[in-house]
Amino acid sequence: MSYHFNEYADREMLSIALANRIAGELRGALARAERVTMAVPGGTSPGPIFDDLCEVELDWDRVDVMLTDERWVPEDHDRSNTRLLRERLLVGKAEAARLLPMFLPCQDPEERLDELAEHIRPNLPLSIVLLGMGSDMHTASLFPGADNLEAALSRNAPILMPMRAPGADEPRVTLTAPVLDGALSKHVLIFGDEKRAALESAKGKSREEAPVNAILDGAEVHWAP
Template sequence: MNLIEYADSELMMMDLAHIVAGEINRKLMHSERASLALPGGTTPGPVMDALSATSLDWERVDVMLTDERWVPEDDPRSNARLLRERLLVDKAAKANFIPFWSDAGAPEECVPVAADKVRAAMPLTLVLLGMGEDMHTASLFPGAENLDTALSPNAPPLLALHPPGVPEARVTLTARVINDAMNKHLVIIGDAKREALEKARASGDGHVAPVAAVMRDLTVHWAKE
């Protein structure tokens, strides 16, 4: 794990957007397509804003989420809604978005279709992760049903999980897909998350601290505030 500390979060977001764009552009210089997975939540919003205005050959970029709540895209809790409002506008509107949610049924029934699309984009060019103070990343939550499967090296690309204490099912990239990515980054803000990260690193147990399962070759971007 490589840790980069920043003076403030605004500087961090600008630098991170530049890094993401650079790694995507380098892949496009040598390959027909590149792929990018981004987290939901409020933290990565400024990165999405900066990327949306960046000049890339977006038509050759497959964009997906690291995880999604099983809610329609017009729901305020939808990560896809955030992505469409913050990233898939301006120049990045030409990117190919791979949604996870479907109104065709329960997540377990719909995930295989999206999983095939994720599989076709693997290995992902870049995965940007977030992390909670409970040490979850993507929707790999401690105590979630199917967490063993999600952490397995033989896991499918996508998996439906039912984390304890949350109102809806989640669909998440599995640890195998994250670890197989060409570039892995984690963005966190604040002392509490820094402490959680260090606790996860000391534990090394992906079942207790799921983020520990994806720390190999991970670049962490942290700002105090």
């Protein structure tokens, strides 16, 4: 397994450089296909990248945007990643992009998971995926110890998997490892010494111990203190 490690002096430089890199990849993908799909994480880390990316000049009306994973909460909930996307990425010039949903109103994700997956299927493989990584070496909602982790890491995994994990306050739904790893361009964003150490410690571990290993081969890792 090999990946390219990109180190930046600070987080602002990383955000500007990575937004420019993704914008260039989107333009290249749009030159080859009528529509392209980009999957991105929630959380606070990618926010500044979204702020830069949403003002880039490109054919956003031909771009489909989706989350790598989502908490199973309504879109107006303060813990909704979809809400973050609507507020930080799908604004400005990027308002013209189309959002592929990762939540549909119901009690449990299993009730409407197939319906969500059918919206995503025509958009695969992903053109670009941006992922984060936790200090426990999880990525998307592929958490060590999660109930469906083994199935989500399988080569034969479906597009989406419901996930419940120790410490997670609500059920999640996540793109599975083969979908994430199958993206034509993969970027992993990490900040701080703790996560850099976690990335190093993932080497040699199984994918069950360090789920990030399922997507690292061929990825571009971007790190700033």
